[in-house]
Amino acid sequence: MESKVIKIALLGLGNVGTGVYKVLENQKDLLVKKIGSQVEIKKILVRDKNKKRSDIVNSELITDNWQEIIQDEEIQIIVEVMGGIEPAKTYILEALEAGKNVVTANKDLLAEYGKDLLNMASLHNKDLAFEASVAGGIPIVRPLKQCLAANNIYEIMGIINGTTNYILTKMTYENLDFDKALEEAKKLGYAEADPTADIEGYDAARKIAILASLAFQSRVSFKDVYVEGITKISTADIEYARELGYVIKLVGIARNVNDNIETRVHPMFLPKDHPLASVNDSFNAVFVRGDAVGEAMFFGRGAGELPTASAVVGDIIDIGRNIIHHSTGRISCTCYNNLNIHPISEVETSYYLRMKVKDKPGVMASIASVFGNHDVSLASVIQKHRTQGKAEIVIVTDIVKEKYLQDALQIIKGLSIIEEISAVIRVGDKN
């Protein structure tokens, strides 16, 4: 085992970058014991060198010149925590090509260009580690690549967006409506000024794409994921969910159904005794089903300066060990399969439907007969709130192929007795 200093460069010094800086400082002396080598930040790349920064950061390390980093042969690990597609993508590819190892927290990039990046790492026998890209501090990437490698995994379900989980928790336990809950999330810094990526499910979709690729050893990209956000969830749906024994969560789901991959992000009725159902506030969790392990769940903080830094520095330590033992590239891209992606129309699940109808005889019969004609069988139908000639009908279907349900809904929408289809939410299986 050589005793030397491993030099690294940080790309980006925002929230996560500052967290990584702090954790590396905290762990300075311990890293020698953990890796067998010191780890030293040699350069930090920023966009604006003159911006005022935290006092804790040694300003001499700061540069705005990528060439100073890429051409520095002493730097063995590049830690990309700048986010966004470019210039991060170019920097990572150049770094791998130059024989440097890379740690990244960049889910946008991985969910779109993971294949190119991992291929480049393999080609040069270097490590590309990305534990922080999914569910922040929660160990899930390495457990899937290593600890659970003996499994055929057939399902991953995750609460992998803290903002939406916080909003839904407030809606469920404090009876806030969506707008009010979003406002609170903004106040606490859980939601950004433009919350689109979170509340429309895009952020969760990127993460489930990465998880699906790891779980099924087959490349899944952001564009392969069906996405629905939580903006249409009303307090009425939350209340009905409770009545029926469920909670509503924004869930990322990836399934291997006879070697067809399904990936989707949407609000879901989760049975209240499902392990994910009690994951509240801004916490994240990833639930895995495999043929050997059975059920496993990983829970923790999905975001935040220090939790994300925990994952990034964990990756740095792992790569450090590989550098010392000359074994970088020891676990490269694990996507050796090339499985088909199922469109959402082929997905089979049950549904919760809420609709406003005219309150007259025969309404139930008309609706039921349309469903019957489309092979949609109904588990329960409840008529509620009958006032002023109108009624609300709440239906839970049995498991059915999405396209049959959508065809049936198309026709029901056209019926003269229907005022509005107010909600269509997928329902998770009760065990």
Place this chain on the structure above:
Amino acid sequence: MESKVIKIALLGLGNVGTGVYKVLENQKDLLVKKIGSQVEIKKILVRDKNKKRSDIVNSELITDNWQEIIQDEEIQIIVEVMGGIEPAKTYILEALEAGKNVVTANKDLLAEYGKDLLNMASLHNKDLAFEASVAGGIPIVRPLKQCLAANNIYEIMGIINGTTNYILTKMTYENLDFDKALEEAKKLGYAEADPTADIEGYDAARKIAILASLAFQSRVSFKDVYVEGITKISTADIEYARELGYVIKLVGIARNVNDNIETRVHPMFLPKDHPLASVNDSFNAVFVRGDAVGEAMFFGRGAGELPTASAVVGDIIDIGRNIIHHSTGRISCTCYNNLNIHPISEVETSYYLRMKVKDKPGVMASIASVFGNHDVSLASVIQKHRTQGKAEIVIVTDIVKEKYLQDALQIIKGLSIIEEISAVIRVGDKN
């Protein structure tokens, strides 16, 4: 990367051994893709060669002669799933000395002789992997050694014995008493004919010793762990716990308090919104607090043929990758600290106390004054069930050092008004 066959030997063909055999068979073709090499079982060591075994096992592999294995230079990984201290310990030491890597699921051995085994592995630059020794299929050993390596961990709490968790779940949700619940656990195969190691907490103590060693990088052995089992838990305590907003769980706890390690296994009042409180039936979970990651939890099956095999084969895959990349010994023993172990008398926590007293004026005052004299302050005192001149008193204390509480109880026990101290159970902090 070399393309070759990695040959392994299984020591033991019980439940777990058979599981490992099955999982390796299932994964046969996939392992080439995952590791870059085939993995082949060359020998299986058993005590009795003539015993009738499952048809799935190739009987030509079976031997009762350890020398056939230890002297076979082709065998690179020894998988010890026989359990017990001897001959497992001798075999593992001999194997490491002979330059073989070892995977073991043996918590008894690790909790007592972990240091000797890991030192031997380091000395020969070989891997000793033991993911299966704690919490079965749940990835926790590797997450602590790798994913969370950037953290100073200050607390680990685990529900790490499925038998007792099953019994307490039945007592809590189906109002069974201990004996009845134990009987059910036996019927389902969750409890052994002699359930002592489970119900007295010894099994959990071995596991928390291993977890503490990993978390605090300092050797903790079985003998360092304070242990109390669940045999004295009554339905009355379960009912009071519910009333006070708690559930009773058998918890393994390891804390680093100013570089003093506390390790203990005992029943505990857990606040009902603690992530561990909803871990029911025979499920296990390990809850970790670290300075960077914050709170994280790992949940799943803590035992069983296939979940345990999932962990064992995950270790085989990892060692296989190290063999291919010539990097065995890349993560050796991480116990580089030598921290002091705190005795239970120094532990600070709050307590639930239940006692039978004579129902007369001044009783409460006498008890309260003894506690007051010993610096034990009381959070709540409730008098219950006053009949026939007797009453039951339920007390919850504030946080206090164990020795002060025990001193106070010693004196209270001697008071003429006290009929019995029926229960003393530690209480977890509400957040």
